[in-house]
Amino acid sequence: MRAPELDILVPTCDRPVELATTLAGLAAQRHPFGVVLSDQSRGRPSYDTPAARTMLRALRAAGHRVRVGQHLPRRGLAEHRAALLAHSRARYVLFLDDDVWLEPGTVGRLHEAIATLGCGLVGAAVQGLSYLDDVRPEELAPFERWTGRPEPERVEPGTPAWDRWTLHNAANPAHLARRHLRPGERWVPYKIAWVGGCVLYDRPVLEACGGFGFWSDLPPSHCGEDVLAQLRVLAEAGGAGILPSGACHLEAPTTVPDRTVEAMDVVGSAS
Template sequence: MFTPSDLDVLVPTRDRPGALAVTLAGLAAQTAPGFRVVISDQSREPVAGDRLVAAQVRILGHRDRPVDVRRHLPARGMAEQRAFLLDRADRRLALYLDDDVWLEPEAIEVLLAAMNGLRCGFVGFALHGLSYRDDVRPAELAPYEEWTGGVRPERVRRESPAWRRWTLHNASNPLHLAQEHIGAPGPREWRPYKVAWIGGCVLYDRERLLECGGFDFWRSVPPRHAGEDVAAQLRVMERYGGAGLLPSRAYHLELPTTITDRGAECYDYVFEAAAGAR
C-alpha cells in the first residue's frame, strides 16, 4: 500500500517565484504529511532567495514535508529538466507538479488512494482554468469515458480515436465534466476516466516510469521543445495504463507559459522517428 512517505513531489521551476510560492503553499496545506518535495530551479536568480518561496520552504519542513531545492543550469529543455528531477527521486511514487498549480488540501490523499486502488502506471488531475468556468463546451466534453473494471493498458496515438480525448482538459472542461457526471462529490470521492494525456499534475509509479524510459529521450530532441509529458505518458500508458481523476483538485494559476517556442513536439521525435526507422 502506498503512503505519503512513498512520495516525492517533483517541481520544475523557472523565473516564477510568486507562482512557485503559491504552489508550495498548496503543498504545505495538504492533509497527507510525510512526502518530500524536490525543486529543480532554472531561474536567472536563485528561487531559494525569494522571501515568499523561502517562507514556504520553512513551513513545509516544519510540517513534515522536507524540501530539496536544486539549482540546475544551463537549461536544456523541459524533458531534460524532468529527467533531472527523476534522477533525484528515490521513493516509490513521483508526482510531477508544475510551478503554477494550486492543489486542494485533499489532493495528494486522493491521488494516493487512486493509485492504491487502480495500480496503474499513472493517475492525475487535469488543471482547472477557472477564468473559463462559464464557458461550457459540450463538443469538447463528448469524448469522456470512465474506466470500469480497472484501468488497462492502451495504445494512444495521433491517428487513434482516443487522441480526441485531449479536448477534455481545455479551459474549465474538468470542472464541467465533474458537474455533469458527479454533481456534488464527497470530500474524497474520485472516479477514473480515460485520457490522451494529463498536464501539470501527474502521479507516476516511479519504477514503471523508469522502465518505460522516463524522459530519457531528452537527448534526441531539440532544446526548444514541447510535449515531453505527452511522450512519457503515452509510453507508460501503453504498458501499464493511466487515468485522469474526477473531480479534479488541481487549479491552474493561468500565468503566461515559460515555453514560448513549441516548434518541436517530442511526440514526433519519440514516436514518428521510431516508426520511420523501422
C-alpha cells in the same frame, strides 16, 4: 529523515510569484510526501523570495522532506524532468508544474487512486477557472469512466482515444466533475489521452518505459516531453484522470514560447 513513499517533483524557471502559490498549495496538504524543487531561472532562483522561503519552512515544519537546488545549464524540459526523477527514490513521483495550485486533499486523492487502481499513472488535469462560465458540451463528449483497473492502451493521433485531449481544455475538468461525480464518490477515474501539469507516476513503471531518457535525442527547445512519457506509460500499464481534479492552473504566461518541436514528432511514441 526516512524517504517518503511519494515525492513531489517541481521544475521551476523564472516564476517567483507562481512558485510561491504552488508551494502554498503543497503546504496545505495533509498527505505525507517529500518535495524536490529544481530551478533553472536565468537570474535569482524562483524559490529565493520571502514568500517561497516561508512556504518551504512551513513544509519542513510539517515534517516533509524538502530538497531545493538549481540545475544549470538548461538542456531542455525533458532533461530537467530526467534530472528531477534521478533525485527521487520514492515509489510514487508526482510531477507538478510551477504554476499549479492544489486544493487541500488533492495529493491524498491521487495517491489513493493510483494505489487502488494499480495503473502506471493518475493525473489531475489543471483547470482554468477564468473559464468557469464557458461550458463546451462538444469537448466534454469523449468522457468515459474506467470501470475496474485501467487497461493498457496505445493512444495515438487519429484514434478516438486521442480525441480525449479536449476534456482538459479551459475549465472542462470542473464541468466534468459537476456532471459525473455522484453523491458519496470520493473520486472517479476516467480515460485520458494525457494530463498536463499534475501527474502522479508509479516510478518503477515510468523508469521501465524509459522515463525522460529520450532528452538527449531532442534539441534544447522543445515541448511535449510529458505527453511522450505518458503515452509510453499508458501503453505499458494504463492510466487515468480523476475527478474532482483539485488542480487549478494559475494562467500565467508560458515560459516556453517556442513550441515548434514536439517531442513525439522527433522521438516517436513507441518505448
